[in-house]
Amino acid sequence: MGRRYLRTIAAVLLGGALSWQIVVTGLAGLAERSANPRLLVVMGTATHPDAGALLAQALLAAGAAAKAADVAQAVVLAAPINDRAMRVLGLATESLGNRPAGVRIMRQAAELGWRDTPTQLWALRDAALRDDAIPVIQRADALARRNRSTDITRAVFLAAVNEPRLRAALADSLALQPVWRPAFFTDVHERLPATSTEGMEALFREMRARRLSIAPTEWLNYIDRLIDLHDYVRARNLWAKMFAVPATRIAAAPYDSDFALIAARPDDKPASQFEWTVDPNLAGAVTFAGGPNGTALSIPSDLNSGTVIVSQLLILGPGVHTLTSRVGGNTGTPAAGWGIACLPSGKDLLRRLAHGSDDALLTLSFDIPNSGCAAQRLTLTKRDQLPARTLSVEAVRIH
Numbered sequence: 429m430g431r432r433y434l435r436t437i438a439a440v441l442l443g444g445a446l447s448w449q450i451v452v453t454g455l456a457g458l459a460e461r462s463a464n465p466r467l468l469v470v471m472g473t474a475t476h477p478d479a480g481a482l483l484a485q486a487l488l489a490a491g492a493a494a495k496a497a498d499v500a501q502a503v504v505l506a507a508p509i510n511d512r513a514m515r516v517l518g519l520a521t522e523s524l525g526n527r528p529a530g531v532r533i534m535r536q537a538a539e540l541g542w543r544d545t546p547t548q549l550w551a552l553r554d555a556a557l558r559d560d561a562i563p564v565i566q567r568a569d570a571l572a573r574r575n576r577s578t579d580i581t582r583a584v585f586l587a588a589v590n591e592p593r594l595r596a597a598l599a600d601s602l603a604l605q606p607v608w609r610p611a612f613f614t615d616v617h618e619r620l621p622a623t624s625t626e627g628m629e630a631l632f633r634e635m636r637a638r639r640l641s642i643a644p645t646e647w648l649n650y651i652d653r654l655i656d657l658h659d660y661v662r663a664r665n666l667w668a669k670m671f672a673v674p675a676t677r678i679a680a681a682p683y684d685s686d687f688a689l690i691a692a693r694p695d696d697k698p699a700s701q702f703e704w705t706v707d708p709n710l711a712g713a714v715t716f717a718g719g720p721n722g723t724a725l726s727i728p729s730d731l732n733s734g735t736v737i738v739s740q741l742l743i744l745g746p747g748v749h750t751l752t753s754r755v756g757g758n759t760g761t762p763a764a765g766w767g768i769a770c771l772p773s774g775k776d777l778l779r780r781l782a783h784g785s786d787d788a789l790l791t792l793s794f795d796i797p798n799s800g801c802a803a804q805r806l807t808l809t810k811r812d813q814l815p816a817r818t819l820s821v822e823a824v825r826i827h
Contacts (some may be wrong), residue, residue: 471546477507484516493523502698511541515550538567545576552584561593569601572608581608582615589620589627599634601801617649622657628766629666644671645698660743660803667700681826682740682806690738691716691723715740717820724756727764733812734779737764741771742804744826750793754822762789763819766810770801777804789821 480503487496497520503513514537522530535546538551548567555563565588572581585608587614588594590692602609620628628650635642647670655664672822677683682704684690690704699705706714715726716735727737765788769776782791788811796804808821 460812465609477503477510477513477807480506481510481513481516484520485512488516488520488523492521496520497524509540509695511537514540515544515547519550519742520617542570543574545571545574549577549580552580561591562597565587565594565597565601569606569608573606575608578611578743582611582619585612586615586619586621586624589624593629594629595627595631595634598640599631599640602635602656603638604639611651613646617653617656620650620653622659624661625654625657646702647671648698651700653805655741658802660741660771664702664741664743667702671700681742681744682824685825686722686823687716687725687821688723701739704738704740706738707736710735710737723823724821726820727808729763729811733810735810737808737810739805739807742768742806742826743802744796744800744804746796746801748793748795749826750791751824751826752791753789753824755789756820756822760786761812764808764821765789766792766824767807767809768794769805769807770796771805773800777801 457583469532470591475623475736476737480499483494484500486501487493487499500517500520501512503510504517512531518530518533518537520530521533525528534547535554538546538554541547548571552567552571554566555561555567559736564584568581568584571577572585586596588598599648602612605779632647632650637795647666651667652658667673673683680781685702688705693699695711710731713728713731716723717726718724725738731737751768753766755762767776767779767788777794777796780793781788782793806826
């Protein structure tokens with residue numbers, strides 16, 4: 429299996445035609461058309477090694493491999509640590525049919541050119557083809573630290589979670605707190621395939637075995653990905669385990685039914701979808717204050733109709749359920765109403781209202797079907813009925 433993932437990485441590099449990115453410049457045409465050998469000589473002297481390397485690169489891009497090799501060799505003789513010239517010499521030698529010599533030169537260039545993007549891409553592909561896992565991650569790390577070839581490095585890191593040697597090397601790189609670590613976990617949230625969830629959890633185990641700290645946002649990125657993949661029960665179980673949520677609290681629906689936990693939670697603390705969440709745009713508008721019966725959620729009177737005030741992901745079983753709210757405030761038409769939708773379809777469930785068609789806040793019932801509703805999204809939404817009353821929600825229960 430390991431070789432399969434390394435070959436997949438090599439295929440990504442080859443398929444993207446990004447093993448080395450050489451741009452044809454006007455200099456290539458000049459060099460190719462020139463009949464004056466002095467141009468090639470002067471470009472390869474110790475006085476102009478960088479210019480000579482650029483000329484050799486342009487010649488190779490123009491298809492003049494023999495001339496490129498001559499110029500690159502002259503540069504290397506004059507400046508042995510010029511990684512670009514060494515790389516062009518290797519590629520040109522390979523292009524001329526001497527692959528073993530070209531590979532040897534390229535591997536030497538790779539040791540010189542940790543900041544040369546085309547060389548790093550070649551070395552990354554070479555390591556993948558040789559089934560050498562550690563250099564694959566090392567080269568990808570070198571590229572990612574410089575924000576180069578991000579499509580390739582992102583693909584390499586995500587593929588690495590599925591192969592034990594690559595995964596171990598990835599954990600070692602993450603231990604160094606590289607600048608690309610946040611972007612990696614963002615990719616986990618947005619792009620991790622369903623077939624890679626076991627590998628991702630194995631990576632977390634690798635990190636914990638190394639005593640690496642795992643930020644709450646990193647756990648939540650993965651938990652949110654499980655939700656996106658409709659693996660709701662697994663996501664909730666992992667959240668409960670990693671955030672030490674008591675089983676008694678999970679058994680109650682909704683979680684934190686009296687809003688005590690969200691009231692105590694700092695605005696900048698990340699939260700799971702299985703907790704109450706508030707749109708960041710409503711920070712300061714939606715508040716949680718103490719009242720005669722404990723903490724209460726205040727419903728602002730100046731929000732636009734349809735604004736979601738709070739929401740929470742639930743996992744309720746099939747059958748009829750009843751939601752009841754304890755509210756405080758003036759009597760009149762409620763300023764907000766509860767809604768519940770099935771996931772993954774997002775289809776709203778039909779609500780039966782106990783206190784008349786205008787009250788979706790105090791009491792309502794809904795029927796969860798046997799299929800197509802593995803999880804549910806509970807939302808409290810601002811309503812546009814007038815006159816609306818200013819009130820607060822002290823608690824909500826679902827039975």
